[in-house]
Amino acid sequence: xxxxxxxxALISGGLDSMLAAKIIQDQxxxxxxxxxxxxxxxxxxxxxxRQRNQKKPKRNNALWVAEQLGIKLHILDVIExxxxxxxxxxxxxxxxxxxxxxxxxxxxxxxxxxxxxxxFDFIITGEVIGQRPKSQRKDTMPLIARDSGANDLLLxxxxxxxLPPTKPERExxxxxxxxxxxxxxxxxxxxxxxxxxxxTDYAQPAGGCCFLTDENYARKLADLWQTRGQxxxxxxxxxxxxxxxxxxxxxxxxxxxxxxxxxxxxxxGYKNRFVSLYPISHPGPMTLVDGHLTDEGLILxxxxxxxxxxxxxxxxxxxxxxSSEGECCLCVAPLKPHEIPAEWLL
Amino acid sequence: xxxxxxxxxxxxxxxxxxxxxxxARGLLCPLPVIRLQEATxxxxxxxxxxxxxxxxxxxxxxxxxxxxxxHPVLQTWQDNGQYHVLLAIRT
Numbered sequence: 001x002x003x004x005x006x007x008x009a010l011i012s013g014g015l016d017s018m019l020a021a022k023i024i025q026d027q028x029x030x031x032x033x034x035x036x037x038x039x040x041x042x043x044x045x046x047x048x049x050r051q052r053n054q055k056k057p058k059r060n061n062a063l064w065v066a067e068q069l070g071i072k073l074h075i076l077d078v079i080e081x082x083x084x085x086x087x088x089x090x091x092x093x094x095x096x097x098x099x100x101x102x103x104x105x106x107x108x109x110x111x112x113x114x115x116x117x118x119x120f121d122f123i124i125t126g127e128v129i130g131q132r133p134k135s136q137r138k139d140t141m142p143l144i145a146r147d148s149g150a151n152d153l154l155l156x157x158x159x160x161x162x163l164p165p166t167k168p169e170r171e172x173x174x175x176x177x178x179x180x181x182x183x184x185x186x187x188x189x190x191x192x193x194x195x196x197x198x199x200t201d202y203a204q205p206a207g208g209c210c211f212l213t214d215e216n217y218a219r220k221l222a223d224l225w226q227t228r229g230q231x232x233x234x235x236x237x238x239x240x241x242x243x244x245x246x247x248x249x250x251x252x253x254x255x256x257x258x259x260x261x262x263x264x265x266x267x268x269g270y271k272n273r274f275v276s277l278y279p280i281s282h283p284g285p286m287t288l289v290d291g292h293l294t295d296e297g298l299i300l301x302x303x304x305x306x307x308x309x310x311x312x313x314x315x316x317x318x319x320x321x322x323s324s325e326g327e328c329c330l331c332v333a334p335l336k337p338h339e340i341p342a343e344w345l346l
Numbered sequence: 347x348x349x350x351x352x353x354x355x356x357x358x359x360x361x362x363x364x365x366x367x368x369x370a371r372g373l374l375c376p377l378p379v380i381r382l383q384e385a386t387x388x389x390x391x392x393x394x395x396x397x398x399x400x401x402x403x404x405x406x407x408x409x410x411x412x413x414x415x416x417h418p419v420l421q422t423w424q425d426n427g428q429y430h431v432l433l434a435i436r437t
Contacts, residue, residue: 037376049374060376060403063410073414077380239374269372 005173006030006120007155008111011073012209013061015190015202016126016158021069022197023157024124027174032120033073034111035062038082038103039238040211049243049266061203068199078110079235086212087231090147096218098210100135101144108148115153122153122168128190129159129183138162138183158182158190211242220246220346227251227291236270240290243267245308246346249300253291254346257308271322277305280329281318284309299332306334364390368397371428375403379411386417391437394420396430404429 009021011033025031066073085106089099104127111123129138141163145154152167160169161181169176182189194202211217220241225231227248240256243263248254255277258264264286267276275289275298287305298321306317312334319330368385370378378399385395397408408431409419421432 035376037380041376060379060407060410063379063407063414066414067410071414073411075376075380075383075411077377 004028004030005122005168006032007122007124007168008115008118008120009033009071010107010111010123010125011035011062011065012126013063013065013203014126014209015187015194015199016128016131018065018069018126018199018202019190019193019197020124020126020157021065021071022199023179024155024174025069025071027178029174031069031071031124032118033062033066033069033071034114035073035075036078036082036107036110037075038210039079039235040082040086042209042211049262065202068201074114076110076114078106081110082106083233086233094134094213096213096215097221098134098212098218100132100213101140103210104135104140104144105147108144108150108154112148112150112153121173122155122166123150124155124157126158127156129162131183131185155179211238216346217241223248223254223346227254240267240270240288244285244287247304247340247344248346249304249340249344250291250297253289253293253297253301255301255304256288256290257305258285258287272324275301275321275323277302278320278322279305279309279311279317280320281316282309282311282314284311284317299330302330302332303335304340306332307337307340309334364392365394365396368395370397370399370401370404372400374401375407378404379407382408382411386415386435389435391435393435394432395435396432399429399431400427402429404431408433 007024007029009017009031011017011021021031021033063073085099085102089102091101094100108123108125115123127136129136129141145151155166155168156163157179159182160176160179162183165176168174224233224237243256243266244259245257246254247257256267258267267286267288270288275293277287277289284305285308289301293301302319302321305319309317311317315333316331317334319332321328321330366385366389368381370381378397378401382397397404405422409422412419412433416436417433419431419433423430
């Protein structure tokens, strides 16, 4: 009986990785997928936290792709290991705090490790030469293969014809003639290939799947590092950066003000670990205080919360403050819009 | 059929099915799926697993993961802001 080769595919949930896996599957290769949870993934979380779009069923695109392809998908928790990628990227950051090249090397390296542990033969990714300015360039493709340790067991079916033949091609495990030579940012070839495969429903490119590429998010993360005096984070830190308005009126504390009911509910889950503030005389948002509050700071925080409540135009708003040491009520004048400088808003 | 958490179903004279409960409350997807995935590595075929979460995504993502791995979902339900998925482990 002939040996059936096995490939592990990096599945992001987008079209390219879906096509890469499909191309290889169609050559009779057994494929399973890997997806990585770094904590910075856009996928899922914002849907779960926020109220809007609740009528639209939420789906995990990587799982959905696996289901369409009929492959198993393994979602790996890499939160701890990924810290070294974010904190000390060998190849630096992109436009924001996105260490895209180091990230790709890390993920392919994890796939290599998984491949070896599970007796698979090679790795496939949906990388396309020239599609991303930092990580998907012709000169970075061999670098990723080398630094990840995958070497010539890393096959990119969408751009393979523009790259030297890998071991699966040289050994005849896959037919190089049935691979592709896509390059650049034009997505039409991928869309046409999807159509040829009968794939009509797939996630649209929407500016990246990682919060580290987001300018606002990166600014909040940089603020976290600066005010704590060290570049480090826990999962809760990076989750909270995805939620609410972040307002830093003093170096020693910031407020996280919910923007809607879903965020209020999410922040409530953290109320035992932070000072929390609620308007009680008027409807208004749940707010957490991250940092150290003096009496003066507490009044300022309450006035800011009052500003974001429905009592913003009232003379006085009652705010309840709850901490592990007890609770108190404050009656404060909401800040006026001009009393909240733009630089407080992170 | 509605099963109460942590209570093996009435087996009608046959040995009761083992029930493993995974508490994924407070976790956002995909962490509940990851907790389930890790737990299933140590569970024998036939074991029933009840996952409890607070992220509504549990009702979509956990059944999707079960479908791609071939573990039948026996039931899903929600009560008091918690979401439950009951599934059976297959090899």
